[in-house]
Amino acid sequence: MADDTRRSIFITGGASGIGRAVARHFGDRGWFVGIADVNVHGMEDTLGLIGGGFKYMHELDVRDRDAWDVALESFSTAAGGRIDAMVNNAGIGTGGPLAELEKEEIDRCLxxxxxxxxxxxxxxxxxxxxxAPGSALVNIASAAGMTGGSGMSVYSATKFGVRGITESLDAEWAEEGITVADICPSFIETPLLEGTGNRRSNESVRSRVVAAGLEITPVEEVAKAVWDAVHGTDLHYLVGKTARQLNFAKRWMPGKVRRQNRERTTLLGK
Incomplete structure (x- = not known):
């Protein structure tokens, strides 16, 4: 059991990738860390990388609203009766032409x-x-939430949506002193790069990213951005050169971005 002054953070998708990196980053800095995922073995591995006893795991399917209440109440109890920050990180990728996607693929991603x-x-x-004041909600969005590309309609819709949720809650919770922010990474060194992003393709996302000459950003950079978001005042945090360049182009050269999107196939699609 933690004391009631140690700050605590609850992270979904904590079995690997960004969730694992965030858990380690905060754990190394003395926070009580709680992780949630459907992958129990992966969560055990994550907790094994965090020293000390201020850590907790809970099996959670984020699609189950009632299960959320149980998970957060359990973590709050374990953490001494407080939750100072939460990271909405759990997510999946999907890609390919919309006309070829099955209903189940669309529904699961949404x-x-x-x-x-x-x-x-x-x-x-x-x-x-x-x-509050000083508590925080951080949502993991994506560079795909800044512009849509061929073959990314469903995934981009979710990440555009995450950015919209962030902006709405920033306004809704401001008076109470709750920080709300999102993280917009480009291509990050996580297990998702080993997938195809498209059930009709055998080519990994990583190979397409490399072939396109785009950088793959270390996952620790996302963890640092989450730390900054919890302690900062910005609304959107960009991670990776591609995300920063895209943000600049969308603002100052929207026509060029549109032309490029129409001229090339997506990295996650065909």
Missing amino acids: DINLRGVLYGAQAVYPHLQKT
């Missing part, structure tokens, strides 16, 4: 990437109220 973020924000709100 439910995990978008509905899961809404459920998480709703469920954690009363906990963040208790530790």
Whole structure:
């Protein structure tokens, strides 16, 4: 059991990738870390990388609204009765022409990437109220939430949505002193790069990223951005050169971005 002054953070998708990196980053800095995922073995591996006893795991499917309440209440109890920050990180990728996607693929991506973020924000709100001012909700968005590309309609829809949720809650919770922010990474060194992003393709996302000459950013950079978001005042945090360049181009050269999107196939699609 933690004391009631140690700050705590709850992270979904904590079994690997960004979630694991964030858990280690905060754990190394003395926070009580709670992780959630459907991958129990992966969560055990994550906790094994965090020293000390201030850590906790809970099996959670973010699509289950009632399960959110149980998970957060359990973590709050373990952490000494407080939750200071939460990271809505759990998400999946999907790609390919919309006409070729099965209903189940569309629904699963929407439910995990978008509905899961809404459920998480709703469920954690009363906990963040208790530790405000200074509590924080951080949502993991994507550079794909800044512009849509061929073959990315569903995934981009979810990440555009995450950015919209962030902006809405920033306004909604500001008076209570709850920080709300999102992280917009480009291509990050995580296991998702080993997937194809498209069930009709055998080529990994990583090979397409490399072939396109784009950088792959260390996952630790995302963890640092989450730390900055919890302690900062910005709304959107860009991670990786591609994300920063895209943000600049969308603002100052939107026509060029549109032409490029129409001229090339997506890295996650065909």
